[in-house]
Amino acid sequence: MFLKSFAAKIFAKIVVSKIQKWAQNPVRTQQKVFETLIAEAKDTAFGKAHDFQNIESTTDFAEKVPVREYEDLKPYVDRVVAGEKDVLWPGNPIYFAKTSGTTSGAKYIPITKESMPHHVEAARNAILCYIHEKGDASFVDGKMIFLQGSPELSEQNGIKLGRLSGIVAHYVPKYLQKNRMPSWKTNCIPDWETKVDAIVQETKDENMTVISGIPSWVQMYFERLQEKTGKKVGELFKNFQLFIYGGVNYEPYRAKFEALIGRKVDSIELFPASEGFFAFQDKQDANGMLLLLDSGIFYEFIEAEHFFDKSPKRLTIGEVKVGVNYVMIVSTNAGLWAYNVGDTVQFTSTKPYRVVVSGRIKHFISAFGEHVIGKEVEQAMQEAIQQHGFAISEFTVAPQTNPNEGLPYHQWLIEFENEPESLQQIENTIDKAMQQQNAYYFDLIEGKILQPLQIKPLQRGSFTRYMKSQGKLGGQNKLPRLANDRKIAEKLLNLQK
Template identity: 75%
Template sequence: MGSLKSVLAKPFAKRVYKKIQKWARKPIETQERVFQDLIVQATSTEFGKDHDFVSINNYDDFVKRVPVRDYEALKPYVEKVVAGEEDILWKGKPIYFAKTSGTTSGSKYIPITKESMPSHIEAARNAILMYIHETGNSKFVDGKMIFLQGSPILNEQNGVQLGRLSGIVAHYVPKYLQKNRLPSWETNCIDDWETKVDAIVEETLPENMTIISGIPSWVQMYFEKLQEKTGKKVGAIFKNFNLFIFGGVNYEPYRAKFENLIGRKVDSIELYPASEGFFAFQDKQDEKGMLLQLNSGIFYEFIKADEFFNENPKRITIKDVEVDVNYVMIISTNAGLWAYNIGDTVQFTSTKPYRVIVSGRIKHFISAFGEHVIGKEVEQAIQEALLNSTASVSEFTVAPQINPKEGLPYHEWFIEFENEPEDLSALAKKIDESLQKQNTYYFDLIQGKVLQPLKINKVKKSGFQEYMKSIGKLGGQNKLPRLSNDRKIVEGFSQIN
């Protein structure tokens, strides 16, 4: 017999499941309602007046009046909000700024309002409840759960609290989970990531851990430290650990490594949270993709990624999206972001219901020679190449080599191996063949002798961690880009390695 908590979780999960089905079955009406509501609520804001919201009656009107912007373009408005002005992007003032490290613009300040905050919390909770509803497994709610995240310490700026998204969310753990939750507040506040992970190891070792959650690369670091300390597989240390929750990066390149560290298979739930909104979560164990949150105060638009940099690319809503096409996702939200490009590319795996996978970043691609290679393609290529191989990979990134010492240009892969392959050039050949199969532009460039096949450069153990540390991005929400269109990253870590 389970505890009262695990028994009650099932009817609660069923209720939430029914609620989600209700809007998921009426996706277009749901989005239309969200759209109308956003426009009405923001008509009297400065942004609403500047863009004539009062005369927007439908989506076409919106497209005519509100151009797509990224953070840089929206910054003049955001700066007013940060300065403490009211009714700029959304009515009143935000309750938080999620501070994120922008690449071009230094720190970004993303507003979170009292209207947008609940969806950040509910989506993560609902992901777990959908899992309980589908599997009938609720015993884990009696164990301890850990969420590897940024510090919950918040600062204040002109009356608005400021911090990392994961730190802000830490303040909203429901009462019934607080006793189950690790790390402790003191440990969570440790700034230095390595010190923090060491403290988490000490704190969690004696506990009955059932859920572990975080960005795979940082959870991997935690698992490795557990193993170093005990000499045991993670699954043997935590016998009831059965659910891994992750977001932020594709788990597939890590899956084999994790199963090795854990020593057995565990169920996993993928989330798609960002400071700008909680966009999707995995709602089924056997379906590819995550359920797009259409009822969370976010209105979605999409632009085909390969048309994105054209003069006037076509914007569409979910009603016109197709499966397996790479789109840049554009959002308008009840936190006051309007036709905002968050920089992610997604692909739909299904339109009944609408499920997506994150395929990469619009800035993180390689097209130094017109090949348009994206994150999803390099991840799939390395996965396919490692099938039936004893080799395994900790981390990798790809950059173009435009001016080689000899021969044609090529893609250079920097790989940190967990287990090295017996034959490096055979592995490179397999990766290259998979890329050619997936990407016709790349195939044409190789066949047309514009590029030579890719080359692999081995990175020393922990080389990528050292690099992230050297640029002050170890831990938290920071991720190593899988690929870039220049050599800035690889030059950065060549200096350390």
């Protein structure tokens, strides 16, 4: 056993013990985080405007601080971007994580000296939990690849800005620098396809043990590796042991990945965002990710079903229930207050608190009142894949409200690896799974308001071409799993011509 892997096992034991302490005291842990946040920010411009001085409880906070989206917080962020201090959090942030906004252009999400360590520690601790559970740290002696955005940063009024993954790249521990791939030069290549080809060239002869990234982009890397070498990934990287991913559900990709790899490998799911690192998978056999309650983030939850009500009830961690779809609201030590991240989650456990990401509050289909969410379509797709044994590259779902004939329906646009013999059987399986999960959808089918869903197979490479056409190929960009309109669907269909 090498010294590095031996030390990792000892460190893993210490870290897991610390995690267990706060996980066993969730309400008290969150209360302490809440009190610290309010005390630290009471003299900021935001704190003064919202009377933080007189906030003594989470109920006071909910009364004084309304839920905000980025557009609502933007006037404060603009002041920070302009160089003003003590606006949302004491002093100035050390970074802005720049993301794409749908209605406000580029978003500038502040990262402070207090919040930055949690982004790094969470990813590290996810791996340490895995090491502790498996009792094996041999993979830390091999090469690790993190498919991410460019680490090159720009600067605005003395504050550095870039993509979150690029910012985090500057914090890879020294003891992993020699293991980390690709090279800095390759990581800075702006064109994603060129970058992937360069990564293939750099890694194909290395002892890769850990591979990390968003599944759809890692799939492209695997496919290019196979094209270049003629070997399956597992044959090429004999010691490849662990796949780390986040951003999207892995299950729809799993069959394709195992085919590309040639065997099964362990995986760890992460829930990172520019606004904070929220959760990671702490157990291989657990359903859901451990919600990080001691990382400078105070969580509130609103039932998704009532989110658009006039005054929806905001729940704290001790009030949530398993299986309910919640919109997650965060207040952080980066200066975000009652901020709607946009993600919806469901708790799979409350001892400890584990979550799965069920979708986006703005990404749903309810053209007919069906309230279909991302988790439901992914579960239905997973059941069909397991039952019929096919593999897909990607898929998205949109309502077809004005068909040429017959009743409206949900259109599933799927890029199959190999188109199955019977689309009808797959349509039947998926539709049945959707009806079982969603009572509204069941009623609409039974009531002859909707006809069963229809699949539209897409040409190979359609989703890649679509993302490229939108300037969102690679990095941390993700395709919406479903939409309440046909904007994405029509653009995909136009690419078939």
